[in-house]
Amino acid sequence: xxxxxxLGLRDVPRAEIEHILDTAVRFRGVSERRIKKVPTxxxxxxxxLFFENSTRTKTSFDLAAKRLSADGVSISASSSAAxxxxxxxxxxxxxxxxxxxxxxxxHSCAGxxxxxxxxxxxxxxxxGDGINEHPSQGLLDMLTMRDHLQSLEGKTVAIVGDVFHxxxxxxxxxGLRTMGARVLVAGPGTMCRPELEVLGAEVRHRIDxxxxxxxxxxxxxxxxxxxxxxxxxxxxxYADLYGLDLKKLARAxxxxxxxxxxPINRGVEMTPDVADHANSVILEQVRNGVAVRMALMYLLLxxxxxxxx
Amino acid sequence: MKRLLExxxxxxxxxxxxxxxxxxxxxxxxxxIDPGPVDAQRVDLSGHVVTPGFFxxxxxxxxxxRTWLEGLEAGAAAAAAGGFTTxxxxxxxxxxxxxPSRVRELLERSTGLPVELAVAGAITVxxxxxxxxxxxxxxxxxxxxxxxxxxxxxxxxxxxxxxLYLRPLGRPVLxxxxxxxxxxxxxxxxxxxxxxxxxRGIPVAGEELAIARLGALANDTGCSVHVTxxxxxxxxxxxxxxxxxxxxxxxxxxxxxxxxxxxxxxDTVYDSATRLVPPLRSASDRAALVAALEDGSLCAAASWxxxxxxxxxxLEFELAEPGAIGLETALSxxxxxxxxxxxxxxxxxxxxxxxxxxxxxxxxxSADLAVLDxxxxxxxxxxxxASRSSNxxxxxxxxxxxxxxxxxxxxxxxxxx
Numbered sequence: 154x155x156x157x158x159x160l161g162l163r164d165v166p167r168a169e170i171e172h173i174l175d176t177a178v179r180f181r182g183v184s185e186r187r188i189k190k191v192p193t194x195x196x197x198x199x200x201x202l203f204f205e206n207s208t209r210t211k212t213s214f215d216l217a218a219k220r221l222s223a224d225g226v227s228i229s230a231s232s233s234a235a236x237x238x239x240x241x242x243x244x245x246x247x248x249x250x251x252x253x254x255x256x257x258x259x260h261s262c263a264g265x266x267x268x269x270x271x272x273x274x275x276x277x278x279x280x281g282d283g284i285n286e287h288p289s290q291g292l293l294d295m296l297t298m299r300d301h302l303q304s305l306e307g308k309t310v311a312i313v314g315d316v317f318h319x320x321x322x323x324x325x326x327x328g329l330r331t332m333g334a335r336v337l338v339a340g341p342g343t344m345c346r347p348e349l350e351v352l353g354a355e356v357r358h359r360i361d362x363x364x365x366x367x368x369x370x371x372x373x374x375x376x377x378x379x380x381x382x383x384x385x386x387x388x389x390x391y392a393d394l395y396g397l398d399l400k401k402l403a404r405a406x407x408x409x410x411x412x413x414x415x416p417i418n419r420g421v422e423m424t425p426d427v428a429d430h431a432n433s434v435i436l437e438q439v440r441n442g443v444a445v446r447m448a449l450m451y452l453l454l455x456x457x458x459x460x461x462x
Numbered sequence: 463m464k465r466l467l468e469x470x471x472x473x474x475x476x477x478x479x480x481x482x483x484x485x486x487x488x489x490x491x492x493x494x495i496d497p498g499p500v501d502a503q504r505v506d507l508s509g510h511v512v513t514p515g516f517f518x519x520x521x522x523x524x525x526x527x528r529t530w531l532e533g534l535e536a537g538a539a540a541a542a543a544g545g546f547t548t549x550x551x552x553x554x555x556x557x558x559x560x561x562p563s564r565v566r567e568l569l570e571r572s573t574g575l576p577v578e579l580a581v582a583g584a585i586t587v588x589x590x591x592x593x594x595x596x597x598x599x600x601x602x603x604x605x606x607x608x609x610x611x612x613x614x615x616x617x618x619x620x621x622x623x624x625x626l627y628l629r630p631l632g633r634p635v636l637x638x639x640x641x642x643x644x645x646x647x648x649x650x651x652x653x654x655x656x657x658x659x660x661x662r663g664i665p666v667a668g669e670e671l672a673i674a675r676l677g678a679l680a681n682d683t684g685c686s687v688h689v690t691x692x693x694x695x696x697x698x699x700x701x702x703x704x705x706x707x708x709x710x711x712x713x714x715x716x717x718x719x720x721x722x723x724x725x726x727x728x729d730t731v732y733d734s735a736t737r738l739v740p741p742l743r744s745a746s747d748r749a750a751l752v753a754a755l756e757d758g759s760l761c762a763a764a765s766w767x768x769x770x771x772x773x774x775x776x777l778e779f780e781l782a783e784p785g786a787i788g789l790e791t792a793l794s795x796x797x798x799x800x801x802x803x804x805x806x807x808x809x810x811x812x813x814x815x816x817x818x819x820x821x822x823x824x825x826x827x828s829a830d831l832a833v834l835d836x837x838x839x840x841x842x843x844x845x846x847x848a849s850r851s852s853n854x855x856x857x858x859x860x861x862x863x864x865x866x867x868x869x870x871x872x873x874x875x876x877x878x879x
Contacts, residue, residue, distance in 0.1 A: 262779060263779065263780065283661070
């Protein structure tokens with residue numbers, strides 16, 4: 154892979170997405186062995202810099218680095234200098250002085266990984282920037298879909314919930330459209346505005362408007378703070394109109410996959426029986442997450458070296 | 463000393479002058495056009511354009527307060543370099559210009575500078591939109607206009623009382639057209655680009671609402687209002703509508719917004735230099751601004767000069783302080799944006815009418831002049847700017863028209879003749 158950074162899926166062409174997913178499939182085996190480690194990135198330094206709380210994504214990146222034998226350091230907002238008023242650029246300058254090969258950044262502001270990518274020589278993976286993108290999540294979602302549907306071409310994926318303010322949705326939309334899938338989105342008017350058509354989405358309203366056609370239904374997490382300032386009415390009404398329960402799921406095809414980027418608000422965007430349903434592939438998403446992140450680290454760091462050697 | 467500027471294109475769109483001729487300057491004033499044989503220092507300006515000096519409606523020189531970002535001296539030099547001869551100081555400095563002693567101090571410190579710095583007093587104490595500042599005393603101290611700068615408020619009762627109180631003072635009242643709650647929720651223009659690159663948007667509805675409200679209150683109170691910072695097509699349409707209802711409302715835009723659009727945020731990959739309030743708008747908004755400057759719906763374009771340093775700008779896009787410098791790029795941005803020098807000059811001299819000043823190339827007017835080379839180009843930042851700050855999305859960009867010289871009261875205050 155020629156790129157230095159992975160900042161989003163907006164500008165990643167189809168062949169490259171396929172290459173990343175194929176590479177992830179090869180790395181999946183590592184996590185299934187008793188000795189879950191390969192020497193691929195021995196001597197390379199990976200710093201993960203998380204300015205927002207994250208358990209799943211941070212653990213996934215950290216395990217991916219360890220399983221590739223990279224030397225990894227994790228910095229989270231609570232232990233970082235951000236609390237002392239240091240700017241992101243100054244934090245990055247200090248990290249840069251310690252010669253990292255790759256920085257993984259999670260930050261509440263869109264464009265912050267882009268700022269580091271253009272200012273420093275180290276590679277950057279965007280692990281979520283504001284409401285913009287979360288490309289490794291998009292890739293692991295596509296890998297999970299591909300495992301079940303073979304190809305994404307012509308398949309229909311429904312994304313339900315706060316699509317406008319979701320970096321997961323944005324990365325999925327960019328990636329899925331590039332791969333030839335059709336994407337339906339549904340959710341409250343405040344979160345699913347017609348403007349989303351510029352991302353290639355077909356904008357619907359209630360979950361019932363998308364279920365019948367969907368090969369995959371991806372439920373987004375509804376954040377409690379979004380109840381403020383009239384964004385949505387009540388958690389109860391949200392569950393009624395936009396949440397997924399068994400009764401609604403019965404209207405979909407019996408093979409429709411149920412996905413969720415986690416963490417789930419059980420009882421709001423989906424009922425517990427849906428989360429644990431046979432069609433739910435939520436934990437497969439998590440499993441694929443490690444493989445996709447291993448593939449990204451390898452492609453951004455390892456492959457270049459092998460070519461040079 | 464008499465000075466005869468010979469052979470230039472004399473261009474004063476508001477005064478209805480556009481022809482090649484000779485301009486005689488005497489005692490700091492325009493003495494005559496084409497005076498015939500006269501004993502004077504002759505300056506050959508063929509190939510150049512002589513226009514009235516530009517008149518800015520909003521520049522923040524960070525003085526007092528953050529003088530390291532600009533200050534009155536550097537700001538006045540930047541203004542002169544941009545062809546401006548009068549600049550209305552934004553009261554949003556620290557401390558805010560909301561008190562007669564601060565008005566007096568600014569006027570005293572402005573004497574002897576290369577351009578005239580006119581002082582706008584704040585309408586509300588601390589620009590907070592709550593308590594009325596001592597506008598009467600500030601008017602007596604020499605404040606020539608009243609404004610809360612770029613700040614917008616949502617208390618209609620305070621605004622109504624302010625307009626009723628200000629009306630008998632007879633000074634222009636400048637209010638930016640924006641809605642504080644809608645602006646607080648976003649960081650760039652709300653539209654396709656924001657949706658694509660994942661930034662929260664500031665909808666055009668805020669400007670539309672504000673202009674509707676200002677129009678209604680101007681009608682209700684009889685107080686003329688000049689709306690600053692109009693940047694949207696809907697804002698322009700609302701402006702025409704409230705004027706058709708008889709509201710005494712005029713309005714201006716921002717030079718940079720006639721050239722750049724929200725696409726700049728995407729093209730520069732979230733460069734905080736493109737973070738502005740009001741934000742860069744869509745391509746159709748930009749086109750509407752150009753049309754409105756041409757048909758006179760918007761009578762002026764301001765520099766909206768807001769100097770900032772790396773401390774405020776080397777940050778995540780959403781956290782960076784909004785603003786760009788504009789005094790030295792206003793003319794070129796307007797020429798590049800509107801495609802017409804006449805439109806650009808009308809937009810940059812229209813501020814004089816807002817402030818009710820005699821201004822132009824007519825005999826008797828103060829010889830505040832800009833001498834332009836319409837064929838030359840320049841690259842922003844190639845030669846150090848006069849401003850102490852360099853926060854502009856136009857950095858490194860090649861732009862048309864060079865200000866060869868600026869004259870204030872007949873004296874050359876920038877460049878050379």
